[in-house]
Amino acid sequence: MTEKQEKSSEAIFSKSFDRNPYPIFKRLRQEDPIRKTMLPSGHYTWIVTTYKDAETILKDKRFIKDYTNLMEFEKEEDRYAHTSIFARNMLFADLPDHRRLRGLVQQAFTPKVIEELRPRIQEITDDLLDQVEQNGKMNLIDDFAFPLPIIVICEMLGVPSEDRDQFRMWSNTLIESTGDPEDTEKVMLHMQQFTQYLTDWVATRRHEPKEDLVSKLIHAEEEGDRLSEQELYGVIALLIMAGHETTVNLISNGVLALLNHPDQLEALRKDPSLIKPAIEEFLRFDGPVEFSTDRWAIETIEIGGQMIQKGDHVLVALNSANRDESVFNDPDLFDITRDSSKHLAFGKGIHFCLGAPLARLEAEIAVGTLLNRLTNLKLNVEEHKLIWRPSLIIRGLEELPITFEKVN
Ligand code: HEM
Numbered sequence: 103m104t105e106k107q108e109k110s111s112e113a114i115f116s117k118s119f120d121r122n123p124y125p126i127f128k129r130l131r132q133e134d135p136i137r138k139t140m141l142p143s144g145h146y147t148w149i150v151t152t153y154k155d156a157e158t159i160l161k162d163k164r165f166i167k168d169y170t171n172l173m174e175f176e177k178e179e180d181r182y183a184h185t186s187i188f189a190r191n192m193l194f195a196d197l198p199d200h201r202r203l204r205g206l207v208q209q210a211f212t213p214k215v216i217e218e219l220r221p222r223i224q225e226i227t228d229d230l231l232d233q234v235e236q237n238g239k240m241n242l243i244d245d246f247a248f249p250l251p252i253i254v255i256c257e258m259l260g261v262p263s264e265d266r267d268q269f270r271m272w273s274n275t276l277i278e279s280t281g282d283p284e285d286t287e288k289v290m291l292h293m294q295q296f297t298q299y300l301t302d303w304v305a306t307r308r309h310e311p312k313e314d315l316v317s318k319l320i321h322a323e324e325e326g327d328r329l330s331e332q333e334l335y336g337v338i339a340l341l342i343m344a345g346h347e348t349t350v351n352l353i354s355n356g357v358l359a360l361l362n363h364p365d366q367l368e369a370l371r372k373d374p375s376l377i378k379p380a381i382e383e384f385l386r387f388d389g390p391v392e393f394s395t396d397r398w399a400i401e402t403i404e405i406g407g408q409m410i411q412k413g414d415h416v417l418v419a420l421n422s423a424n425r426d427e428s429v430f431n432d433p434d435l436f437d438i439t440r441d442s443s444k445h446l447a448f449g450k451g452i453h454f455c456l457g458a459p460l461a462r463l464e465a466e467i468a469v470g471t472l473l474n475r476l477t478n479l480k481l482n483v484e485e486h487k488l489i490w491r492p493s494l495i496i497r498g499l500e501e502l503p504i505t506f507e508k509v510n
Contacts, residue, residue, distance in 0.1 A: 114149065115142055120490040123392065123497075124434065127151055127422035136406045141494075142282045147415040148408070149393075153426035153446070155406050156394075156418045160450035165397040165416055166196045167453065172398060172413055182332065187297060188276060188343075190336030193395060193453060200452060203337060206322050206329060210258065210315055213459040219254065223464055226253050227471045235475065235508050239482055242502040246472070247353035248346075251464050255345030259338065260314025261303055266346075272296040273343040278493045300335045315341070341457075348390045349461045351498030353468045356384030358488075358502060360469075361481050363436045370438060371473055380438035381465045382445065386424045387436050389447035392497040394418040420446050421497060476506040 113119055113126050130137060130151040139149050150156050159165050166172070168189075170181045185194070192203040209215065230249055234240040249266065256263035275292040279285050304320060311317040316338060323329045329337070360367040370376050397416045402409060410416065424445045425433040431440075448455035455461070472479075481488075482503035489500040 114139060115494075120492055123421065124425055127419060127425060130419075131422060131426060136408045136410075145415065147417050148410055149417055149419060150406075151419045151422040152406070153423040153429045156420065156423035156446055157450055158405065159397065159416060159418055160394065160446070160453070162403075163197065163452075164400050164403055166400045167194050167395070167397060168196050168199070169396070169398050171196055172400060186293060187332050187335045188293065188339050190330075190333045191340040192337070192456070193340055197452070202328065203333060204452075204456065206319060207315065207337065207341070208456065210318075211456050211460060216459040216463055219258075219460075220463065220467070222257070223250070223254060223467050224471070226250055227467050231471065231475055238507065239503065239505045242357055242504050243350060243354050243499060244501070247350045247357075247468065247502075250353070250468055251345050251349035251461075254460070254464060255341060258315055259341060260307065260312055260316045261338075261342065265299075268295075268299070269342050270346055272299075273346045276343065277347050277496055278491065296339065297335065300338055304334065304338075344457055347496050347498075348457070349464050351390035351496065352381070352384055352461055352465045354499055354502045355388040355390060355497065356381065356465065356469060357472070357479075357504070358481075358499070359384060359387055359436050361479060361504070362485070366436060366438050367473075367479070374470060374473070376438055377466050377470050378462075379440070379442065381462055381469070382442040383436065383438045383440060384465070385447035386430070386442040386445035388497065389421050389424060389445070390497055391447065391449075391495060392419065392421045392493075393495050394420055394449060395495065417494075418446075420449070475509055477509050478505075478507045480505050 114123075119126055130149065135152045136148055136150050136155055138146055141147055150159055168185075170184050173181075173184065175181050182190075192200050195203055227250060230246050234245050240246065248270070252266045252269070253263045256266065272292045272295060275289055276296075279289045304316065307314075307316050308320055311320065319329065319334055319337060323331060323334045360370065366380075370380055394417060397418070399410045399412055399414045399416065402412050404410070424430070424447060427433050429444060430442070448458045448461075482505045488502070491498050491500055
């Protein structure tokens with residue numbers, strides 16, 4: 103790597119990048135849109151920052167998700183030795199396995215089925231606000247944005263939502279892991295604990311099936327060739343983790359953007375019908391998933407003037423693509439009335455987010471109800487003191503303390 107490239111690699115993993123990645127993304131889009139960078143684990147990756155290249159790579163099946171497809175095995179079972187159960191699901195699968203695994207749960211996440219959850223999501227939202235409304239202040243993440251999606255996904259799956267603090271600890275460890283050798287012990291321990299939890303829970307449900315997703319998945323596994331036991335755990339773990347790490351940040355990054363742009367907050371209050379475009383703008387402006395998950399080139403591919411070699415690792419910077427000036431006018435401007443629908447916050451192609459209808463509905467109800475019931479919302483800390491989580495994949499705050507008054 104040249105000295106200039108080393109500097110930008112450091113910039114990507116610095117505290118100032120965690121706080122505000124957008125100036126660094128802008129520089130990369132202009133100067134080095136597909137660049138080779140060293141990860142904290144010591145491995146190299148290609149970071150892709152323009153909209154055009156991001157969309158091309160996400161849609162191109164030659165960028166695979168299951169790296170064991172780059173390896174040769176004498177026996178098919180040997181493949182399993184190279185991945186943890188947390189990778190045995192659709193997000194880390196290529197065709198045809200991807201279609202089979204996604205197909206097992208897809209029906210539970212269609213916009214029509216999700217819309218039926220509206221009354222229950224509204225009820226959970228109201229209960230959470232009932233608990234803090236009198237206090238005049240809350241940590242929007244712990245008190246509101248985190249429990250809401252967790253309770254919903256736990257109810258859909260049929261796992262106890264009282265165990266959410268454990269799920270949070272395990273999934274935070276996995277998501278925040280950078281592959282740094284210093285992390286390894288903790289990651290291994292939490293993976294082991296999470297796996298044991300899933301094994302025990304699946305055993306309980308096997309004896310006592312209910313009308314929930316875990317019971318349906320167990321049924322599919324028992325039928326034989328549709329789902330292996332390892333994949334059963336892998337799919338449940340993915341849904342728990344996706345439910346923990348994403349919508350919480352859609353709600354909290356969105357509320358922070360509104361607090362930082364009082365004119366937009368006022369516009370939304372005056373015209374609640376703007377809630378749907380506002381949620382899309384939250385996703386574009388400061389989306390919860392900063393980088394796509396891992397991809398590998400299955401052959402040598404030329405893209406944007408760079409030769410990506412067979413076996414190279416690639417990360418697509420979704421939040422950079424969503425600020426690309428060639429697609430979005432004045433991209434650093436937060437404007438809830440703009441058409442943000444082209445954003446890549448939910449990815450693109452076959453791995454397009456399965457939970458998008460659920461995340462959109464939860465955010466719509468959460469933010470809509472928050473503005474209906476509370477007024478005079480203000481940050482209860484100086485903005486520069488807010489701490490952003492160190493994860494490479496997730497863009498979210500540790501805490502979001504706010505003050506407010508009850509609407510009479
Ligand atoms: C605002 C909230 C969310 C955002 C921004 C988001 C974003 C994403 C993105 C970018 C991907 C593709 C990753 C890649 O291609 O590397 C993805 C995939 C996925 N998401 Fe979400 N997600 C959100 C909420 C959820 C929720 C609530 C669930 C379910 C509980 C969920 C389940 C999934 C699943 C299962 C996949 C894998 C799909 C596949 O590989 O076919 N997501 N999500």
